[in-house]
Amino acid sequence: MTNIYFGTESGNSEMAADDIGAEMEQLDRAARIIPMESADIAELAQQEFVILVTSTYGDGELPETTQPFYDALKARRPDLSNLRFAAFGLGDSTYETYGNGIDTLSRLMIELGARQVGDTGRHDAARNEPVAAVAKRWTQAIVPQVADSVTV
Amino acid sequence: MSMPAHQTSEALLPWRNPAFRANPFPWYDVLRREAPVYQDPSSPKTYNLSRYHDVAQFGKHPAMSNVAPDWVQRGPWGMFRDSVIVKDPPEHTALRRISNHWFTPKLARQWAEAATEEVNRVLDGLGPSGLTEAFRNLALMPSHHAMCRALGLPNDGYDTGSDYMRDAMIGLGAAISAEEEERCQVALTYLLDRVDHYLAEARKNPQPGAVSSWIELAANGTITDRQLREALLLFWASATPNAAYLITGGMEIFARQPEVLELWRTSPEKHPAILNEIARLHTAEMSIERFTTAPIEIHGVSIPAGSHIRFLIASANRDPEVFHDPHRFDLDRPAETPPHLSFGLGAHFCPGTNISLAETSAVFDTIAARVKRVELAGVPIYGHDDRSARYLRLPVRLVM
Numbered sequence: 001m002t003n004i005y006f007g008t009e010s011g012n013s014e015m016a017a018d019d020i021g022a023e024m025e026q027l028d029r030a031a032r033i034i035p036m037e038s039a040d041i042a043e044l045a046q047q048e049f050v051i052l053v054t055s056t057y058g059d060g061e062l063p064e065t066t067q068p069f070y071d072a073l074k075a076r077r078p079d080l081s082n083l084r085f086a087a088f089g090l091g092d093s094t095y096e097t098y099g100n101g102i103d104t105l106s107r108l109m110i111e112l113g114a115r116q117v118g119d120t121g122r123h124d125a126a127r128n129e130p131v132a133a134v135a136k137r138w139t140q141a142i143v144p145q146v147a148d149s150v151t152v
Numbered sequence: 153m154s155m156p157a158h159q160t161s162e163a164l165l166p167w168r169n170p171a172f173r174a175n176p177f178p179w180y181d182v183l184r185r186e187a188p189v190y191q192d193p194s195s196p197k198t199y200n201l202s203r204y205h206d207v208a209q210f211g212k213h214p215a216m217s218n219v220a221p222d223w224v225q226r227g228p229w230g231m232f233r234d235s236v237i238v239k240d241p242p243e244h245t246a247l248r249r250i251s252n253h254w255f256t257p258k259l260a261r262q263w264a265e266a267a268t269e270e271v272n273r274v275l276d277g278l279g280p281s282g283l284t285e286a287f288r289n290l291a292l293m294p295s296h297h298a299m300c301r302a303l304g305l306p307n308d309g310y311d312t313g314s315d316y317m318r319d320a321m322i323g324l325g326a327a328i329s330a331e332e333e334e335r336c337q338v339a340l341t342y343l344l345d346r347v348d349h350y351l352a353e354a355r356k357n358p359q360p361g362a363v364s365s366w367i368e369l370a371a372n373g374t375i376t377d378r379q380l381r382e383a384l385l386l387f388w389a390s391a392t393p394n395a396a397y398l399i400t401g402g403m404e405i406f407a408r409q410p411e412v413l414e415l416w417r418t419s420p421e422k423h424p425a426i427l428n429e430i431a432r433l434h435t436a437e438m439s440i441e442r443f444t445t446a447p448i449e450i451h452g453v454s455i456p457a458g459s460h461i462r463f464l465i466a467s468a469n470r471d472p473e474v475f476h477d478p479h480r481f482d483l484d485r486p487a488e489t490p491p492h493l494s495f496g497l498g499a500h501f502c503p504g505t506n507i508s509l510a511e512t513s514a515v516f517d518t519i520a521a522r523v524k525r526v527e528l529a530g531v532p533i534y535g536h537d538d539r540s541a542r543y544l545r546l547p548v549r550l551v552m
Contacts, residue, residue, distance in 0.1 A: 009249075011256025011506065018258070058241060058499065059214075064249055094208060094490075128489045130424040 002029060003047055007036035007054040007066025007101075012090055012131065016123065017053045019135035020088065027143050036069035045078035049117070049146055054105055055090040060097025062104060073108055081113035086142045088121035088135065098124070118142045164190055165200060167327035167538040174536060176438070177479070180467035189453040194327060197223065198460040199453070200439075204471035206450060207463045208490065212498030216442035218244070221458045224443070228323055228337040231344070235382035241499050250369060251383060251503050254302055254362040260510035266301040267294035267511045271518040278550060283529050286546040290519070291399035295392045295511040302507060303387060304361020305350050310392075316342050317389050321540045326439075326462070343389045347381055350388065362387070387504070393542060394436035395508035398494075399515050400543045401434030402426075405481055406519070406526040407548060412481070417520040425483045427509060432492035433481060438466035439539055440496055465493045466541070525551040 002024060006017035014035070021031035036054070044050060057063040062070055087109075089102025099122055106116060121138030123131050164183050166172045172179055183190055183202040190200040201207050210216060217240050220226055232238050236247050274289045284290065292314055300307040316339035322328065323336020351367065358364040363384065370380040406413040415422050444459045455461070469492050470478035475485065495502040502508070519526065530547035 008256070010252045011258060015257045058245070064252075095212075126490055128425070128428065128485060128487050128491065133421070 002031045002049055002051060003034055003044070004031050004051040004053060005034050005036050005039050005044070005069070006052075007063055007069055007105075009055055009057045009063035009065075013053045013055050013063070016088060016090060016131050016135045017051075019132045020051060020053065020139050023136045023139035024143065027140070029143060035065060037065040039069055039072075041072050041076055041078055045080055045083065047083055049084045049086075051086045051088065051142075052102070052105055052109070053088045053090075054101045056092075056095075056097060056099060056101035060095070060100035062101050066101060066105065070105055070108060073112065077112060079113055080109060083109075083114040084117050084146070085109055085114050086117045086121075086146070088123075088138060090123045090125070090131065092125040094126045118145045163193055165192065165326070167194075167325065168329075173538055174534070176466065176536075176538075177470060180464060180470065183464070184467060184471060184473075189450050189455075191453075192326075192462075195460070197458070198326075198462060199450075199455055200462045200464055201450070202464040202467040202471075204468040204474040204490070204493075207465060207468040207493060208497065210448070210450060210461070211440070211442070211463050211493070211496070213448065215444050215446040215448050215457075216461065216498075217445045218442060218500060220460075221443055223458070224460065227328075227333055228320075228340050231340060232382055234376060234378045235386060236500070236503065237386065244499060247375070247379065247383070248499075248503060250366065250375065251362070251387070254365070255503060255506050257506045257510070259302070260506040261514075263298045263302040263507055264510035264514035266297040266307075267514040268518050270294040270297045271515050272522075275518070275522055275550070275552075278552075282550040282552060284548060284550060286403045286526075286548045287396060287400045287543040290403060290515060290548075291396035291543075292392065294515055295395045295399065295508070298507060298511045298514070299387065299392050302361060303363045303384070304359035305354065305363055305388065309346060313343065313346060313389055314393055316340075317393055318535070318542065320390070321393070321542075322537045324540070325538045327538070340385075343385055344381065347384045347388060351381065351384065391504040391508070393540075394502075395504065395511050397436040397542055398431055398434050398508060399512050400546050402430045402512065402516060403519075403526060403548060404528075404532060404546055405430060405433075406516075407528045409481060410525055413520060413523075413526060415483070416516050422483060423513065423516075425485075427512060428492060429481050429483060429485075430512075431494045432469045432475070433479075434541065435466040435469050435492075435494045436541055437494075437496075437539065438536075438541055439464050440500075465496070468493050519550075523550045523552055527551060 004017045004021055006013040008014050017033050021033050024031040054066040055063050087102050087106045089099045091099045123134045180202055188203045192198040218238055271294050296310045297307045319335040319339035322332050354363045366380050369375045370377055440463050442461050444457050446457050448455050472478050495505045527549040529549040533545040535542045535544040
């Protein structure tokens with residue numbers, strides 16, 4: 001079972017997390033979607049592999065429900081050296097701060113010892129492509145990279 | 153070097169000209185070409201931006217505020233003093249989050265089930281010729297039902313409500329008459345009275361939904377009573393006609409280009425592209441406005457702080473520099489085509505976007521599932537003013 005944590009301002013990351021979860025089910029990988037505001041940091045630290053999804057808000061800030069998750073990680077500094085994670089961000093490339101949300105969160109994860117699997121997925125609102133299509137393609141690329149060494 | 157804005161005695165935006173109101177696009181074409189930063193002769197502190205890239209860039213520029221400076225005569229809409237439409241971040245963010253929680257894409261789909269139910273009711277009641285008026289019956293009322301489900305309010309009273317909302321929107325125009333201003337005042341006064349009525353009912357008999365939660369937030373001091381009333385006025389009264397314009401625009405496209413309805417039916421992966429193209433061509437709020445908090449320069453034109461900027465969204469959405477053959481419904485635009493701006497941009501991006509798209513999808517899904525063809529049963533009647541586009545009637549025959 002893979003935990004997919006999403007943080008959001010207006011609910012689009014929730015849809016992306018659902019799309020990623022649905023694609024994982026298609027690939028016979030069970031997934032659990034967890035809103036970041038109700039995430040248990042101790043439980044996160046015990047996982048082997050998780051997926052993080054967040055948008056960016058305003059001038060490159062974290063969105064409403066990612067912020068408390070980030071703050072809790074930063075305050076408690078769990079040892080994440082046994083954790084691998086994949087990251088998917090939603091943003092708008094017409095802003096200079098495109099993708100800041102997921103990059104900020106990924107940096108903290110790595111600082112705490114976690115290792116990132118694959119490339120950060122990015123949905124760009126400035127491009128004419130639906131979130132679901134981008135999320136699906138990214139999931140298909142990520143899952144085989146995880147399966148090699150971790151029980152998903 | 154600073155240059156003067158385009159100034160001429162001939163008005164390039166003849167706000168009250170009926171031909172301009174019916175079809176402003178030929179005027180927008182001239183403006184984008186000849187006067188991309190157009191200083192309005194009727195209002196010298198007002199600058200009109202019409203090119204896509206200018207609207208997209210400066211629409212979210214940090215020097216653009218929603219707070220009007222003192223010189224601006226705000227008219228009847230000046231009653232909005234404490235809601236998302238007249239605030240900037242961070243105050244705007246806090247207010248906006250309160251509504252965002254109720255209008256996520258996921259919840260919006262749930263609310264839109266009410267639109268499906270209403271369309272099914274209309275289809276069940278069709279006469280032998282399958283005639284109906286698509287604007288009210290397949291767009292406005294189904295969307296209102298979805299909004300009321302989100303809010304947790306009864307769905308009555310919107311025939312009068314939407315008529316008055318039209319008067320209110322006309323009052324936002326660039327050059328309104330004294331009579332239009334008076335009608336706008338009457339309309340907003342009526343609509344606020346309905347809001348107070350629904351709030352009183354909801355306090356007596358709370359129903360699940362946004363309104364009950366906002367009432368609690370007002371009771372515990374998170375928001376003020378004024379913010380509660382203004383928010384409800386925006387969501388209950390003003391949101392749905394824009395969604396209804398989008399849906400009706402789609403119905404007209406289904407009638408004129410039956411292959412689009414067929415595509416909706418057979419190719420769900422095309423839904424986002426179909427919605428985007430319908431929304432690009434049907435910009436309900438054709439312009440939005442901001443006020444500069446610092447001097448800025450656009451195309452060599454120096455614009456002082458405290459100026460009024462009008463962003464001509466409908467013009468941007470049909471800028472041929474960005475959208476090749478811009479008046480054509482085209483599902484094969486390249487992936488790098490930037491998005492349409494019909495829902496606005498930046499922090500003030502329309503909070504009703506998700507519910508509006510969910511309502512539209514719900515109506516189109518129901519039509520696609522039950523109706524073979526949509527045919528025009530008469531000439532569409534539009535009621536555009538200089539700022540808002542709308543249908544008054546779209547007579548259709550639904551071939552089941």
